[in-house]
Amino acid sequence: xxxxxxxxxxxxxxxxxxxxxxxxxxxxxxxxxxxxxxxxxxxxxxxxxxxxxxxxxxxxxxxxxxxxxxxxxxxxxxxxxxxxxxxxxxxxxxxxxxxxxxxxxxxxxxxxxxxxxxxxxxxxxxxxxxxxxxxxxxxxxxxxxxxxxxxxxxxxxxxxxxxxxxxxxxxxxxxx
Numbered sequence: 001x002x003x004x005x006x007x008x009x010x011x012x013x014x015x016x017x018x019x020x021x022x023x024x025x026x027x028x029x030x031x032x033x034x035x036x037x038x039x040x041x042x043x044x045x046x047x048x049x050x051x052x053x054x055x056x057x058x059x060x061x062x063x064x065x066x067x068x069x070x071x072x073x074x075x076x077x078x079x080x081x082x083x084x085x086x087x088x089x090x091x092x093x094x095x096x097x098x099x100x101x102x103x104x105x106x107x108x109x110x111x112x113x114x115x116x117x118x119x120x121x122x123x124x125x126x127x128x129x130x131x132x133x134x135x136x137x138x139x140x141x142x143x144x145x146x147x148x149x150x151x152x153x154x155x156x157x158x159x160x161x162x163x164x165x166x167x168x169x170x171x172x173x174x175x176x
Contacts, residue, residue, distance in 0.1 A: 032074065032131075034059040034124070036081035037144060038089055039096040042158060052098065052146060054160045061087030074136070078103065078144065079129040086125070098146035100128035101157060110138040 036057040043051045056064050080100040081089040103118045112135040123129025134140050144160040 032077060034077050034079065035064070036061070036085060036089055037078050037100065037160070038081045038091065039098045039146060039160075040092045041094075042096055042098070042148075050156070050158045052096070052158045052160050054144065055090065057081060057087075057089055059087075061089055063090075074133060076132045076134060077123060077129055078132070078142075079123045079125075079127045082127065084125070085127065097149045098158060099148075099150035100130065100144060101147040102145045103130040103132060103142055104145065105132055105140045105142045107135070108139045108141050110135060112138055114140075 036059075038055045038057065039052055040055050041053045043053060058064050078100070079085075083091055100120045102120055105114070105116050105118070107114060114133050114135060118130045118132060120128040120130050123131075130144070132140065132142060146158050146160070147154050148156055148158055
Protein backbone atom coordinates (compact mmCIF):
# COMPACT_ATOMS: atom_id res chain seq x y z
CA UNK A 1 0.00 0.00 0.00
CA UNK A 2 1.31 3.46 -0.81
CA UNK A 3 1.92 5.76 2.16
CA UNK A 4 -1.10 7.84 1.13
CA UNK A 5 -4.61 6.84 0.20
CA UNK A 6 -5.57 8.16 -3.23
CA UNK A 7 -7.52 11.42 -3.32
CA UNK A 8 -10.52 9.62 -4.76
CA UNK A 9 -10.32 6.84 -2.16
CA UNK A 10 -13.63 5.01 -2.17
CA UNK A 11 -13.26 2.98 1.03
CA UNK A 12 -15.52 3.11 4.05
CA UNK A 13 -14.29 5.90 6.39
CA UNK A 14 -13.30 3.38 9.06
CA UNK A 15 -11.28 1.46 6.47
CA UNK A 16 -9.48 4.62 5.42
CA UNK A 17 -8.73 5.50 9.03
CA UNK A 18 -7.44 1.98 9.71
CA UNK A 19 -5.31 1.93 6.55
CA UNK A 20 -7.09 -1.14 5.13
CA UNK A 21 -6.34 -1.94 1.52
CA UNK A 22 -9.11 -1.06 -0.96
CA UNK A 23 -11.36 -4.05 -1.46
CA UNK A 24 -10.33 -5.65 1.83
CA UNK A 25 -13.87 -6.13 3.14
CA UNK A 26 -14.45 -2.39 2.78
CA UNK A 27 -17.54 -0.71 1.38
CA UNK A 28 -17.04 1.76 -1.45
CA UNK A 29 -17.66 5.48 -0.98
CA UNK A 30 -18.82 7.21 -4.14
CA UNK A 31 -16.84 10.38 -3.41
CA UNK A 32 -14.42 11.65 -0.80
CA UNK A 33 -11.74 14.32 -0.66
CA UNK A 34 -8.33 14.18 1.00
CA UNK A 35 -7.05 17.34 2.67
CA UNK A 36 -3.95 17.87 4.78
CA UNK A 37 -3.73 20.20 7.73
CA UNK A 38 -0.36 21.56 8.88
CA UNK A 39 -0.38 23.21 12.31
CA UNK A 40 1.45 26.47 11.67
CA UNK A 41 1.51 28.59 14.81
CA UNK A 42 0.17 28.47 18.36
CA UNK A 43 -1.20 31.87 19.33
CA UNK A 44 -1.12 32.88 22.99
CA UNK A 45 -2.69 36.19 24.02
CA UNK A 46 -3.12 37.41 27.57
CA UNK A 47 -6.63 36.66 28.83
CA UNK A 48 -7.66 34.69 25.73
CA UNK A 49 -7.78 30.96 25.00
CA UNK A 50 -4.82 29.49 23.15
CA UNK A 51 -5.58 29.09 19.44
CA UNK A 52 -3.86 27.41 16.54
CA UNK A 53 -3.33 28.73 13.03
CA UNK A 54 -3.32 25.94 10.43
CA UNK A 55 -2.55 25.74 6.73
CA UNK A 56 -4.69 23.48 4.52
CA UNK A 57 -3.60 21.59 1.41
CA UNK A 58 -5.37 19.38 -1.13
CA UNK A 59 -4.29 15.87 -2.10
CA UNK A 60 -1.67 17.32 -4.49
CA UNK A 61 -0.09 19.52 -1.82
CA UNK A 62 -1.58 22.73 -3.21
CA UNK A 63 -2.61 25.22 -0.52
CA UNK A 64 -6.36 25.75 -0.24
CA UNK A 65 -8.26 28.45 1.60
CA UNK A 66 -10.13 27.61 4.75
CA UNK A 67 -13.32 29.49 3.85
CA UNK A 68 -14.89 27.63 2.13
CA UNK A 69 -13.61 24.25 1.05
CA UNK A 70 -16.18 23.25 -1.57
CA UNK A 71 -16.24 19.95 -3.40
CA UNK A 72 -19.02 17.66 -4.62
CA UNK A 73 -18.08 14.94 -2.13
CA UNK A 74 -19.84 13.22 0.74
CA UNK A 75 -16.76 12.72 2.93
CA UNK A 76 -13.73 14.85 3.76
CA UNK A 77 -10.61 13.28 5.22
CA UNK A 78 -8.36 15.68 7.13
CA UNK A 79 -4.87 14.27 7.78
CA UNK A 80 -2.17 16.02 9.76
CA UNK A 81 0.73 16.71 7.41
CA UNK A 82 4.29 16.52 8.63
CA UNK A 83 7.83 16.67 7.26
CA UNK A 84 7.54 13.12 5.86
CA UNK A 85 4.13 13.57 4.21
CA UNK A 86 3.84 12.73 0.54
CA UNK A 87 3.13 15.04 -1.22
CA UNK A 88 5.77 17.25 0.39
CA UNK A 89 4.05 20.03 2.33
CA UNK A 90 5.46 23.31 3.62
CA UNK A 91 6.39 23.24 7.29
CA UNK A 92 6.20 26.10 9.78
CA UNK A 93 9.34 28.12 10.52
CA UNK A 94 9.14 26.98 14.17
CA UNK A 95 7.98 23.39 14.89
CA UNK A 96 4.51 23.16 16.45
CA UNK A 97 4.38 20.23 18.89
CA UNK A 98 0.72 19.19 18.50
CA UNK A 99 -1.14 16.14 17.21
CA UNK A 100 -4.61 16.00 15.63
CA UNK A 101 -6.92 14.68 18.35
CA UNK A 102 -10.52 15.19 17.17
CA UNK A 103 -12.92 17.39 15.23
CA UNK A 104 -16.18 19.09 16.11
CA UNK A 105 -18.61 19.87 13.29
CA UNK A 106 -21.87 21.75 13.05
CA UNK A 107 -24.18 21.79 10.06
CA UNK A 108 -24.69 25.46 9.19
CA UNK A 109 -27.19 25.11 6.33
CA UNK A 110 -29.98 22.66 5.56
CA UNK A 111 -31.59 20.36 8.08
CA UNK A 112 -29.78 17.06 8.42
CA UNK A 113 -28.80 14.73 11.19
CA UNK A 114 -25.07 14.05 11.16
CA UNK A 115 -22.63 13.30 13.94
CA UNK A 116 -20.96 16.35 15.41
CA UNK A 117 -17.85 14.87 17.06
CA UNK A 118 -15.13 12.77 15.48
CA UNK A 119 -12.05 11.20 17.07
CA UNK A 120 -8.80 11.10 15.16
CA UNK A 121 -7.44 7.72 14.10
CA UNK A 122 -4.39 6.63 12.11
CA UNK A 123 -4.95 7.48 8.46
CA UNK A 124 -2.70 7.66 5.39
CA UNK A 125 0.86 6.82 6.36
CA UNK A 126 -0.26 6.37 9.98
CA UNK A 127 -0.80 10.14 10.39
CA UNK A 128 -3.66 11.28 12.65
CA UNK A 129 -6.79 11.78 10.55
CA UNK A 130 -10.50 12.52 10.89
CA UNK A 131 -13.22 11.63 8.38
CA UNK A 132 -16.19 14.02 8.23
CA UNK A 133 -19.50 13.46 6.41
CA UNK A 134 -21.19 16.36 4.63
CA UNK A 135 -24.77 16.09 3.33
CA UNK A 136 -25.53 17.17 -0.25
CA UNK A 137 -26.14 20.90 -0.48
CA UNK A 138 -24.98 21.59 3.07
CA UNK A 139 -22.23 23.57 4.74
CA UNK A 140 -20.53 22.42 7.95
CA UNK A 141 -18.38 24.46 10.27
CA UNK A 142 -15.50 22.32 11.51
CA UNK A 143 -13.07 22.96 14.32
CA UNK A 144 -10.06 20.66 14.50
CA UNK A 145 -8.81 19.93 18.01
CA UNK A 146 -5.13 19.18 18.67
CA UNK A 147 -3.44 17.85 21.80
CA UNK A 148 -0.15 19.24 23.03
CA UNK A 149 2.46 18.15 23.31
CA UNK A 150 2.12 15.67 20.44
CA UNK A 151 3.55 12.84 22.55
CA UNK A 152 3.84 12.19 26.26
CA UNK A 153 1.54 13.52 28.95
CA UNK A 154 -1.19 15.77 27.53
CA UNK A 155 -0.89 19.30 28.88
CA UNK A 156 -3.87 20.69 27.02
CA UNK A 157 -6.04 20.85 23.93
CA UNK A 158 -5.96 23.64 21.38
CA UNK A 159 -8.50 24.36 18.63
CA UNK A 160 -8.00 25.50 15.04
CA UNK A 161 -9.86 28.37 13.47
CA UNK A 162 -13.17 27.41 11.87
CA UNK A 163 -12.93 26.23 8.25
CA UNK A 164 -16.21 25.65 6.44
CA UNK A 165 -16.84 22.59 4.32
CA UNK A 166 -19.46 22.85 1.59
CA UNK A 167 -20.92 19.91 -0.28
CA UNK A 168 -22.44 21.09 -3.52
CA UNK A 169 -23.38 17.73 -4.99
CA UNK A 170 -26.94 16.77 -5.80
CA UNK A 171 -28.61 19.96 -4.69
CA UNK A 172 -31.32 21.95 -6.37
CA UNK A 173 -31.05 24.75 -3.83
CA UNK A 174 -29.91 27.83 -5.77
CA UNK A 175 -28.51 29.41 -2.60
CA UNK A 176 -26.07 26.52 -2.01
